[in-house]
Amino acid sequence: MLNLGQLVNTVQKNCHISDARHAGDFTLCIFLLKMREFYRWEHDIPFAHNLPKDEVGEWLQEREGMWSDLESSSFESLPLDGRTLDPFDAETVNRELIPQGYVYSGGYGRFSKPHFFLGTLLKKEQRAGYTVYISSCEYARDLEAPPAMLQGKTIYVRQESVRRFLWEKIEEWRWNRKNETMERALACYAFEIDMNSALERMTENETEAMILHELGEGLAGEKLGPDWQKMLATFSRSKAEIMVRAVRDILADCLSTLPRLLASNNAASLHFYFANFTGMRKHLYPEALEAYRHWATAGDRQALSVMVESGQRRWLETAHAIMSLYRENGEQASTAIENLLEPEPESPLSCPPKAASTP
Incomplete structure (x- = not known):
């Protein structure tokens, strides 16, 4: 036993x-x-x-x-x-x-x-x-x-x-209530009336959203192949790892999470998703937040739908480009991948030399 x-x-x-x-x-x-x-x-x-x-x-x-x-x-x-x-x-x-x-x-x-x-x-x-x-x-x-x-x-x-995890996010918001998107998410559950019941409803809802994300991870993995995991191990503890993980997260959500949340009109989970669309994902894909804000303020889902559809192509192509750099350069590919995802700003033009003053 x-x-x-x-x-x-x-x-x-x-x-x-x-x-x-x-x-x-x-x-x-x-x-x-x-x-x-x-x-x-x-x-x-x-x-x-x-x-x-x-x-x-x-x-x-x-x-x-x-x-x-x-x-x-x-x-x-x-x-x-x-x-x-x-x-x-x-x-x-x-x-x-x-x-x-x-x-x-x-x-x-x-x-x-x-x-x-x-x-x-x-x-x-x-x-x-x-x-x-x-x-x-x-x-x-x-x-x-x-x-x-x-x-x-x-x-x-x-x-x-x-x-x-949800409680930690709620606590963070209570300490600093500047996140209007989180406020919208929590308002869907009436926490001010019954906190425990609201937390249970939110847990059930976000459990489904997390399953959708992991299914998207699976779809992304099928499209990218096993070399992706080898690449992550190669770049462990580097900025490149954080960036490529964010790329795959975004791709997974464009393939599965966001289309299903939109199809089911799950406003609470959409608000929560974008309340936590931070860090590297936000840095790489600010257009996603712009589309969300348009939906949240104007009630027009078209911008979100277009963002998701275009995101499927964009981030799959980006992921394939990352894999090409890795296959070509191996462990030395990290800098090239960082430059692909975040190109170095162009150097400012140097000022022309001043004309010599006449005596």
């Missing part, structure tokens, strides 16, 4: 090892925010309750000390059915766990950070040739808990992490 406690402890230790190696990937502000919510998860504190500052500070110091001890440790094999399994062999692990009502994932995210989680299986679906596992309660997780991930032909959606 499954020794759940032993399995949970092993998965959580692997999560701690991953965090020990990658905690420095975050800016200080993001790191502290994620640590606060990690503390909330570990101590099962409701979202509406304030966190005890002194206790959080002590816990943070203890956690950093534990990371220091674990940073050089190797990931441990998972104990299952009298044998040990590779923590990255999620398919084999899940053949044991799924019939017992649990789901596990072990894979790589941004900056090649390993992510592990173990949770209760809520439902299993088949969507467009992909298996979708949706989990509820999480027993083990790392600091950065991706709400959804694609691994091969399998999509993992973690509703507890979806809920926590």
Whole structure:
């Protein structure tokens, strides 16, 4: 029989090892925010309750000390059915766990950070040739808990992490209410009347949006081929990695997420999507925000539809151009890719020499 406690402890230790190696990937502000919510998860504190500052500070110091001890440790094999399994062999692990009502994932995210989680299986679906596992309660997780991930032909959606991700975004907005787009998204759920019910409705809605994005990632992967992942590994921890990840994210959303949200007239998810259209995606594709603003202010969806349709062609062509540069130049392609996506500004014309003054 499954020794759940032993399995949970092993998965959580692997999560701690991953965090020990990658905690420095975050800016200080993001790191502290994620640590606060990690503390909330570990101590099962409701979202509406304030966190005890002194206790959080002590816990943070203890956690950093534990990371220091674990940073050089190797990931441990998972104990299952009298044998040990590779923590990255999620398919084999899940053949044991799924019939017992649990789901596990072990894979790589941004900056090649390993992510592990173990949770209760809520439902299993088949969507467009992909298996979708949706989990509820999480027993083990790392600091950065991706709400959804694609691994091969399998999509993992973690509703507890979806809920926590949404709460973090709501908290960010409450601290600085300048994001009018987020205000529009939250207004669709009436948080001021019943916060818990509103959060559950938003979680269900955004779970579907995340599935659509991962399906788009799958479509993009089919069009780009396996060399794309090899390229990401080559450019790990570089500006080029951030840029090419943003290109694929935009392509995935133009192929799947945005067309389906528009077709279903899901205004709440559209507002939330563009409230979080930030960073490199915003930098590379400001036209998307312009089309959104036209829809949000004038109620005309045509600009959004045109943006999505043209974006499918534009970003697929861009992704193919990136792959061509990588195949031609290998590890040396990063600068060329950065220049492709963000050309260097032209040098200003030099001023002509002044005419010599006459005596």
